[in-house]
Amino acid sequence: MTVKTISIQENILNANDSLAAQIRTWLTENRVFAVNMMASPGAGKTSLIERTISGLSGKRRVAIINGDTTAASMDAERAQKVGALAIHVNTGGNCHLEAFMVRSALDALDLSGIDLLIVENVGNLVCPSGWDLGTHRRVLVASIPEGADKPYKYPSMYSGVSAVVINKVDLLPYVPFDMDYFRKGIEALNPNTAIFPLSCTTGEGVNAWLEWLERQMAFYAG
Ligand code: MG
Ligand code: ZN
DSSP states (O other), rough: OOOOOOOOOHHHHHHHHHHHHHHEEEEEETTEEEEEEOOOTTTTTHHHHHHHHHHTTOOOEEEEEEESSSSSHHHHHHHHHOOOOOEEEEOOTTTOOHHHHEEEHHHHHTTTOOOOOEEEESOOOOGGOOOSSOOOOEEEEEEEGGGHHHHHHHHHHHHEEEEEEEEGGGGGGTTOOHHHHHHHHHHHHHHOOOEEETTTOOOOOHHHHHHHHHHHHHHHHH
């Protein structure tokens, strides 16, 4: 008799994707625009989130789900400090967020009046790309010191993203970074991706990013 093999990985991913689809429908019905923000550690996701919350202050209400591998909740606290509703998800060492974790976080968040939900994924350029979290858009945050070769080295992370933020452009005079090569790498994977070079330190370029978010929110959140 032949042994039957089942693919656990495939079943888990299927379950994740159907839960993600439910989350997306629920967010859309509640007029919340949701972004899955992915990056390597230190690219500046939390700094960008702070800039985003401050930039939308008085116009849009923002909620943050912050995924971290430990109980350290300082990133969620930073978001809360500048005025967002924030929930910290301790993944217990897991190197990416999954839809069920977002689902649990949503149970703890009152999204009435919220226009934008940013899901700050665990800092990791490998596996977060494989997990749909039920958001409307995926955004990748890169940064100048990481180097211009990242789209070529991590093509699955750089594929299927609606926007790429290139943070820390204030370091361009000091760090070698071939912007054209970087842009070409992104465009080869996603011809229609919006690219936002900016600096969360100086604020340069942040408005273009906020305008992009506003256009998405006008569509999803009204
Ligand atoms: Mg962070
Ligand atoms: Zn992972």
